[in-house]
Amino acid sequence: MSPATAVAATSEVTDFVVHKANGLKGLVDSGLATTLPPQYIQPPTERLESIKIATSASIPIIDVSNWDDPSVLDSISEAASKWGFFQIVNHGIPSQVLSRVVDAAHAFYAQSNEERRKYWKGSSLSDTVFYSTSFSPQAEQVLEWKDFLIFQYLKGDGEDDEPVGSEFWPLVCRDQVLDYVKSAEPVIKKLAEVLLKKLNVKDVNTEIQRCLSGSPRVALNYYPKCPNPELAAGVGRHSDISTITMLLQDDTGGLYVREIKEEDEEEEEEEGEGGFWIPVPPVEGAIVVNVGDAMQIMSNGVYKSVEHRAFPNKTGSRVSVPIFVGPAGDAVIGVLPEVLEGGEKKAAYKSVLYSDYTAHFFSKGHDGKRTLDFARI
Ligand SMILES: COc1cc(/C=C/C(=O)SCCNC(=O)CCNC(=O)[C@H](O)C(C)(C)COP(=O)(O)OP(=O)(O)OC[C@H]2O[C@@H](n3cnc4c(N)ncnc43)[C@H](O)[C@@H]2OP(=O)(O)O)ccc1O
Ligand SMILES: O=C(O)CCC(=O)C(=O)O
Numbered sequence: 001m002s003p004a005t006a007v008a009a010t011s012e013v014t015d016f017v018v019h020k021a022n023g024l025k026g027l028v029d030s031g032l033a034t035t036l037p038p039q040y041i042q043p044p045t046e047r048l049e050s051i052k053i054a055t056s057a058s059i060p061i062i063d064v065s066n067w068d069d070p071s072v073l074d075s076i077s078e079a080a081s082k083w084g085f086f087q088i089v090n091h092g093i094p095s096q097v098l099s100r101v102v103d104a105a106h107a108f109y110a111q112s113n114e115e116r117r118k119y120w121k122g123s124s125l126s127d128t129v130f131y132s133t134s135f136s137p138q139a140e141q142v143l144e145w146k147d148f149l150i151f152q153y154l155k156g157d158g159e160d161d162e163p164v165g166s167e168f169w170p171l172v173c174r175d176q177v178l179d180y181v182k183s184a185e186p187v188i189k190k191l192a193e194v195l196l197k198k199l200n201v202k203d204v205n206t207e208i209q210r211c212l213s214g215s216p217r218v219a220l221n222y223y224p225k226c227p228n229p230e231l232a233a234g235v236g237r238h239s240d241i242s243t244i245t246m247l248l249q250d251d252t253g254g255l256y257v258r259e260i261k262e263e264d265e266e267e268e269e270e271e272g273e274g275g276f277w278i279p280v281p282p283v284e285g286a287i288v289v290n291v292g293d294a295m296q297i298m299s300n301g302v303y304k305s306v307e308h309r310a311f312p313n314k315t316g317s318r319v320s321v322p323i324f325v326g327p328a329g330d331a332v333i334g335v336l337p338e339v340l341e342g343g344e345k346k347a348a349y350k351s352v353l354y355s356d357y358t359a360h361f362f363s364k365g366h367d368g369k370r371t372l373d374f375a376r377i
């Protein structure tokens with residue numbers, strides 16, 4: 001292929017996937033992507049083959065059947081400090097609710113391009129749901145091998161009101177997403193309570209509440225079967241900007257978490273391309289929990305938001321369902337005063353308007369933990 005033809009092919013693929021709103025799923029279904037298109041080819045340093053996989057480390061699996069057990073609280077806060085990631089089991093969310101939301105994700109992507117396109121970002125009838133691809137396609141050098149459908153769970157005024165705009169959510173997955181968020185809410189609340197309690201925050205006032213939870217966002221991430229997974233990334237190295245993320249993954253696998261080294265803890269994590277990556281194996285009924293940047297800021301680095309990434313595979317598609325719990329856009333986040341009491345440590349982060357922080361995150365491709373520099377003093 002001449003360079004000119006290659007460029008034409010490149011722009012045609014982006015046009016088809018992004019601008020014509022077919023998504024990556026549309027490209028894969030078209031049968032045209034028998035080899036990985038150039039704009040999905042990651043630089044060598046970002047490929048699975050060039051990362052060092054940790055063979056002996058694993059992230060903790062915590063049984064949360066008894067939230068009153070002090071050892072559960074200790075395990076959670078220790079995991080949030082040491083790994084930034086853990087899995088919870090016996091959390092009380094019925095297994096059918098979990099399997100139904102995964103099946104519903106497959107059902108959404110199994111639809112025709114026309115049906116999915118109705119929800120494409122900018123065309124969707126409600127801003128509380130949209131379909132898109134990669135991460136921020138307008139800002140990325142290389143696209144990620146992922147589509148996502150994202151919902152904003154914005155509660156109505158009345159106690160029993162359905163979330164704003166949910167009458168416009170796709171019928172193939174609407175009820176399953178609603179059931180999942182409703183069942184997850186008490187678990188999210190408990191996790192936030194435990195993490196704050198261990199920071200000595202006794203009075204969870206309205207301002208702190210706002211910093212913990214605006215309206216959660218739920219995504220149905222879809223990583224199609226990939227012709228050359230060794231060259232691609234499903235989601236590139238990033239930390240979440242949330243306070244907490246609860247991630248449900250199907251039984252495929254593909255998620256890796258960066259191992260925190262002790263020296264990282266002392267000098268503030270300096271990641272880059274080195275270090276070891278810990279696979280997060282799917283565990284039946286488990287939910288992966290991770291600390292996001294907002295929690296790292298509020299806890300002054302006691303809890304760590306940790307880089308993670310996911311790779312696609314050659315044999316089949318993969319689904320994951322994160323619930324991002326984070327501040328409202330107009331909340332100001334900063335180090336909680338309780339964390340600085342005693343006066344030994346200085347605040348490592350300034351206070352920032354969360355919508356400025358999120359705008360910065362979405363204005364660039366994934367770049368590990370660099371987003372945090374936006375708030376670092
Ligand atoms: C897509 O691939 C991804 C995504 C991620 C995401 C990781 C996270 O940690 S997201 C956590 C952020 N969410 C929360 O903390 C939940 C509570 N708050 C909100 O949802 C708020 O919307 C807000 C995120 C704080 C922003 O509020 P505001 O500034 O008032 O403006 P909005 O209009 O609501 O949003 C601005 C802009 O961002 C888009 N957006 C918001 N969340 C997501 C998201 N999770 N994924 C994709 N896009 C998102 C929103 O649609 C708006 O877009 P415009 O184009 O209309 O400006 C990690 C890794 C990935 O690969
Ligand atoms: O699919 C996964 O396992 C990870 C997804 C993720 O990190 C995200 O959506 O923020």
Ligand SMILES: [Fe+2]
Pocket residue numbers: 238239240308
């Ligand atoms: Fe993430």
